[in-house]
Amino acid sequence: MDTLLDVRDLHVEFRTRDGVAKAVNGVNYSVNAGETLAVLGESGSGKSVTAQAIMGILDSPPGHITQGKIFFQGADLLSLHREARRQVRGAKMAMIFQDALSALNPVLSVGDQLGEMYVVHRGMSRKDARARAVELMDRVRIPAAKERVGDYPHQFSGGMRQRIMIAMAMALEPDLIIADEPTTALDVTVQAQVMELLAELQREMRMGLILITHDLGVVADVADRIAVMYAGRIVETAPVHEIYKAPAHPYTKGLLESIPRLDLKGKELYAIKGLPPSLINIPPGCAFNPRCPMAQEVCRTDVPPLYKVSQTRASACHFWKECLGD
Amino acid sequence: MPEPLTPPNGRTASEAIGNAGAGGTMDFAASEAVSIGLATAPTARARSLWSDAWHDLRRNPVFIVSALLIVFLVVIAIWPQLIATGNPLACDINKSLLGPAPGHPFGFDTQGCDVYTRTVYGARASVTVGVCATAGAALLGGVLGGFAGFFGGWWDALLSRVSDIFFGIPIILGGLVFLSVVTNATVWPVVGFIVLLGWPQIARIARGAVITAKQNDYVQAARALGAGPIRMLLRHIAPNAVAPVIVVATIALGTYISLEATLSFLGVGLKPPTVSWGIDISSASTQIRNAPHMLLWPAAALSVTVLAFIMLGDAVRDALDPKLR
Known part of the structure; x- marks a missing residue:
């Protein structure tokens, strides 16, 4: 398979008044064409910051990429000129945001915003772009697209708005889509529909998809592979089904056990003890050690490298064998 | 169901x-x-911020009254002959300080000029100064403040300090100093002076509005989909930041008109032969006991005009930014 995106040893830090927050500390992952990679993690684990660094929309200052390379279709994005980089965005890679209501401009009609993609990147006339906008809305199954193309974002329901967001991202048939918690702001009934639509369009166009989420339910259905992030590092990567069967990192295990289960109804819900570490002051050794039930002395001193668990799996835990074992 | x-x-x-x-x-x-x-x-009609605002405005009696007054004022400013047939500069010294007479409902001033005609012709100076100064200050302040908010960094720091300097100039004292050296008798030096001292206020509002709009997800989204900085600023930020600027500018218009009158009253604003309410109020102030009508009419016209613009500003603010109400 051809590698579409390859992130190597990415470091991002935010220089704030309170100190330097190390949001991403050596992330490695790759996405193949047509593949879905789910990036899983709590808030503040660095999953969105990694995505912003890939897209090149990191707020800088205060955000700085201090180390690493991002190869996209063979070219290092970080060495591209600003203008060349801008032309990649939207056309070759696009992003879907969490909250479509705030990610759509309230003073422009959705038709204008969809059409803008063609005006900016393809130099189309407004009239042609409008016609394409209607096609796009049809494609993401918005009823009466022709009548509604002139409507404003607040006139659509949450699910419809997210469809429009997806349509915008898909407009130029990019090779890579990053969806940052695309269903978090939607209610459950609509979540499944939107995920289905996304997966279907992805299959059709053979795009790479990075799905950023903290919802393990969403992941199981659509992802091929999972990367679990904690405190700015990837702690485990594995094909989706293997990770559900037998996690090789205590953090992943904790996440999976935190899902409410019907057969354990009435019992206390499991939660990982403690809080995610402050990114300004990441604990020495394994960042997860203060919360880890398996932590030993070595975890407090040595940062675990990504151990190869199998051909397709890796875990950043000194005791991955024990974790996998029980 | x-x-x-x-x-x-x-x-x-x-x-x-x-x-x-x-x-x-x-x-x-x-x-x-x-x-x-x-x-x-x-x-269900497509409603944007602007059509929503217009919908609110049309139903707001404050807006209707002030808008009608302003339309009337503007028409009078352009064509004073419509309601005043006389010449404001044709005076008969024999009629000095006389009260109302047939054909001269407001009486005469010290020079024997018809107060009614002068009051009508005075609208032109006030409206011109108000509108031009507001347009200039809004344009200058909006553009500078908008860029400062958008680009931030040293450009923002520089602009904020410069506007602080202008904020520090007392407006009346500044007017006395700057305008007393000007000999040009037209409205333009006054307009220029008001723009010079008025833009920082609008720049601050514009800067704040742009910074707020810049943080919105849709600006980030536009960037993620390949929009360049100019497009982001003009199409995604400006339309979402312009409302507070319009509100402040509309309210400022009224204060600019009264500022012009104040400067003219002090003798550094407009100068004769320009007809201005400020000048007339000034010359009437010495004759309050003998001829109160001289003061009454231009002062009333000034008050009503300023009130109309400030009421309009209030109505526009309510319609565009309900949170401020």
Whole structure:
């Protein structure tokens, strides 16, 4: 398979008044064409910051990429000129945001915003772009697209708005889509529909998809592979089904056990003890050690490298064998 | 609501109960519900911020009254001959300080000029100064403040300090110093002075509005989809940041008019032969006991004008930014 995106040893830090927050500390992952990679993690684990660094929309200052390379279709994005980089965005890679209501401009009609993609990147006339906008809305199954193309974002329901967001991202048939918690702001009934639509369009166009989420339910259905992030590092990567069967990192295990289960109804819900570490002051050794039930002395001193668990799996835990074992 | 959605052929069911009348009303309710359900989707008008604001404004009596007054003022400013046939500069010293007479309803001033004609012609100076100064200050302040908010960094720091300097100049004292050296008798030095001292206020508002708009997800989204900085600023940020600027500018218009009158009263604003309410109020102030009519009319005209613009600003603010109410 051809590698579409390859992130190597990415470091991002935010220089704030309170100190330097190390949001991403050596992330490695790759996405193949047509593949879905789910990036899983709590808030503040660095999953969105990694995505912003890939897209090149990191707020800088205060955000700085201090180390690493991002190869996209063979070219290092970080060495591209600003203008060349801008032309990649939207056309070759696009992003879907969490909250479509705030990610759509309230003073422009959705038709204008969809059409803008063609005006900016393809130099189309407004009239042609409008016609394409209607096609796009049809494609993401918005009823009466022709009548509604002139409507404003607040006139659509949450699910419809997210469809429009997806349509915008898909407009130029990019090779890579990053969806940052695309269903978090939607209610459950609509979540499944939107995920289905996304997966279907992805299959059709053979795009790479990075799905950023903290919802393990969403992941199981659509992802091929999972990367679990904690405190700015990837702690485990594995094909989706293997990770559900037998996690090789205590953090992943904790996440999976935190899902409410019907057969354990009435019992206390499991939660990982403690809080995610402050990114300004990441604990020495394994960042997860203060919360880890398996932590030993070595975890407090040595940062675990990504151990190869199998051909397709890796875990950043000194005791991955024990974790996998029980 | 399963009941109102019963199709018209549901009548058979209700007739079976043996109550044709009840069945009839239910059918009526049903067809009405269906037609409403069908009608709402396609007829819901697309409403943007601006059409929403216009919708609110048209129903606001404060807006209607102030807008009518302003339209009247502007018409008078352009064509004073419409309601005043005389010449404001044709004076008869024999009629100095005389009260109202036939054809001269407001009486005469010290020079024997017709107060009515002068009051009507005075609108031109006030409206010109108000509108031009506001346009200039809004344009200058909006552009500079907008760029400062958008680009941030040293450009923002520089602009903020410069506007602080202008904020520090007392406006009347500044007017006395700057304008006393000007010999040009037209309205333009006054307009220029007001723009010079008025833009920082608007720049601050514009800067704040742009910074707020810049943080919105849709600006980030536009960037993620490949929009360049100019497009982001003009198409995504500016339309979402312009409302507070318009509000402040409209309210400022009224204060600029009164500022012009103040400067003219002090003798550094407009100068004769330009006809201005400020000048007339100034010359009337020494004759309050002998000829109060001289003060009354230009002062009333000035008050009503300023009030109209400030009321308009209030109405626009309510419509554009309900949170500020």
